[in-house]
Amino acid sequence: MSSEFGCKVKISIFGQSHGRAVGVIINGLPAGENIDMDELYRFMARRRPGKNALSTSRSEADLPVFLSGIKDNKTCGTPLCAVIYNSDARSSDYDEFLDKPRPSHADYTAYIKWQGSADMAGGGHFSGRLTAPLCIAGAIASQILKRRGIFVGVHLASVGSVRDNAFPLFPGKELFEAISRKEFPVIDDEKGALMQAVIANAAAASDSVGGIIECAAIGLPAGLGSPMFDGMENKLAAALFGIPAVKGVEFGSGFNGSLLRGSENNDPFCIGTSGSIETAANNSGGILGGITNGMPLILRTAIKPTPSIGLPQQSVSLSRLEPEKLIIKGRHDPCIAHRAVPVVEAVTAAVLLDLFIEEGEI
Numbered sequence: 001m002s003s004e005f006g007c008k009v010k011i012s013i014f015g016q017s018h019g020r021a022v023g024v025i026i027n028g029l030p031a032g033e034n035i036d037m038d039e040l041y042r043f044m045a046r047r048r049p050g051k052n053a054l055s056t057s058r059s060e061a062d063l064p065v066f067l068s069g070i071k072d073n074k075t076c077g078t079p080l081c082a083v084i085y086n087s088d089a090r091s092s093d094y095d096e097f098l099d100k101p102r103p104s105h106a107d108y109t110a111y112i113k114w115q116g117s118a119d120m121a122g123g124g125h126f127s128g129r130l131t132a133p134l135c136i137a138g139a140i141a142s143q144i145l146k147r148r149g150i151f152v153g154v155h156l157a158s159v160g161s162v163r164d165n166a167f168p169l170f171p172g173k174e175l176f177e178a179i180s181r182k183e184f185p186v187i188d189d190e191k192g193a194l195m196q197a198v199i200a201n202a203a204a205a206s207d208s209v210g211g212i213i214e215c216a217a218i219g220l221p222a223g224l225g226s227p228m229f230d231g232m233e234n235k236l237a238a239a240l241f242g243i244p245a246v247k248g249v250e251f252g253s254g255f256n257g258s259l260l261r262g263s264e265n266n267d268p269f270c271i272g273t274s275g276s277i278e279t280a281a282n283n284s285g286g287i288l289g290g291i292t293n294g295m296p297l298i299l300r301t302a303i304k305p306t307p308s309i310g311l312p313q314q315s316v317s318l319s320r321l322e323p324e325k326l327i328i329k330g331r332h333d334p335c336i337a338h339r340a341v342p343v344v345e346a347v348t349a350a351v352l353l354d355l356f357i358e359e360g361e362i
């Protein structure tokens, strides 16, 4: 089924941006897991729009209502369903796009696929709003993983050409926690200020910019995953590409590694301070042959520039098959990469929990 991922823990996302609600159904969560609701709300608040001048003015409380699967803040073992009611939708902003698809949105492809039947107001089922229920699933997965010593951390690695420091070879959970509490999720706040200037410049020009999000997972045992088509990279990439606006996923040294020589890109084996086998570098991103090697898992996702911009753009009339100028009024976010940071963490945690359960670790 579409809009669903996972093998043992199946996560299904439903709803449209301007419909009654968006939500998630999670099947296969272990029973008896305590869910700290304050921590879950804090996770969700990191993604919420309207927090600062760099984000869209759409204001949503984004508080989930749990319809099933949790009792007294503990998972019951039965399917969990949570909904977030939509409260701030202005669908009339979108009437024009029924005939004039917005460039680099899914308006045109959805029109072709469902012959005009899709509810595309606010981007419909393709909207960034659908990442709110993803964060519910990720916040729950992350709490279950933390209890087993597995921590996932994320930061905004770049906006435009401004780069944050990379995660160190062995990032710690304290670093993850510190970044997650920042208004702008970077390691080096000076670089963060430069990124915000790049975003403000784009906004002043009624334009938008993209960015890269780096994600790390620590505490994973060596040996998790499978070769070829069911590996750690495959499962993570498949789910991460479900996040709207993700156009690239790389692991370890990724695309840059292809520019290096083997002698530079190889990770020499060594014995770590605790006597365990480690590698002195981590260009593999903690994965060899689709299987974890015990080093931190490192991945990056490329987030494209926000497709809705204030500048006039070229489109066509679908009914008249004629060129049309398009001006998108309403709300625009000059960059969505900083808001997608907790979403990447959420999806990574959900995939790791699924794999953990699949391999009998929980």
Ligand SMILES: Cc1cc2nc3c(=O)[nH]c(=O)nc-3n(C[C@H](O)[C@H](O)[C@H](O)COP(=O)(O)O)c2cc1C
Pocket (backbone or CB within 6 Å): 047, 056, 104, 105, 106, 123, 126, 127, 128, 129, 131, 243, 244, 245, 246, 304, 306, 307, 308, 309, 331, 332, 333, 336, 339, 340, 343
């Ligand atoms: C958290 C988040 C918020 C988003 N908000 C917006 C937005 O305000 N404006 C916009 O044009 N696109 C936004 N997007 C991206 C679009 O939903 C997405 O680019 C579009 O549906 C086309 O899908 P694709 O880029 O995956 O091909 C957002 C994405 C995410 C992850």
